[in-house]
Amino acid sequence: MSxxxxxxxxxxxxxxxxxxVNKSGAGMLMDIVLGIVGAIVGGVIFSFxxxxxxxxxxxxxxxxxxxxxxxxxxLYHAISxxxxx
Numbered sequence: 001m002s003x004x005x006x007x008x009x010x011x012x013x014x015x016x017x018x019x020x021v022n023k024s025g026a027g028m029l030m031d032i033v034l035g036i037v038g039a040i041v042g043g044v045i046f047s048f049x050x051x052x053x054x055x056x057x058x059x060x061x062x063x064x065x066x067x068x069x070x071x072x073x074x075l076y077h078a079i080s081x082x083x084x085x
Contacts, residue, residue, distance in 0.1 A: 005057045010035030013062055017069025021077070034069050042068025 011028065014035030018024065042064040043053025054061045 006036055006039070007032055009039065009054075009057060009061060009065055013038055013065030013069050016062075016066045017073060020066075020070055021073040034072060035065055038067075038069025038072050039065035040068065041072055042066075044068075045071065 010032045012035065014031030014033070017034060017038055018031060039054050039061070045068065046053050046064055054064055
C-alpha cells in the first residue's frame with residue numbers, strides 16, 4: 001500500500017477510533033497518527049490470533065485499523081489516568 005493510502009486509511013481509522021473512545025475527533029494530524037499506529041497494533045493483534053493484518057486499502061483493513069486505534073486509545077487513557085493519581 002502506498003504512503004498516501006496509509007495516510008487516508010489512518011485518517012479514517014483514527015477519526016472513527018477517536019469518535020468511539022473520546023466521542024470527538026482528535027484533529028486531523030493526530031487522527032492520521034492514531035490510525036497508522038492503530039493499523040500496526042491491529043495487525044499485530046490480528047496476526048496473534050491467526051488472522052491476516054492489513055491487506056490493502058479495503059474495508060477489512062479499515063476494521064483492523066479501527067480496532068487497533070481503539071486499543072491504543074484505551075491503553076493511553078488507562079496509563080494517563082493512572083499518572084494523575
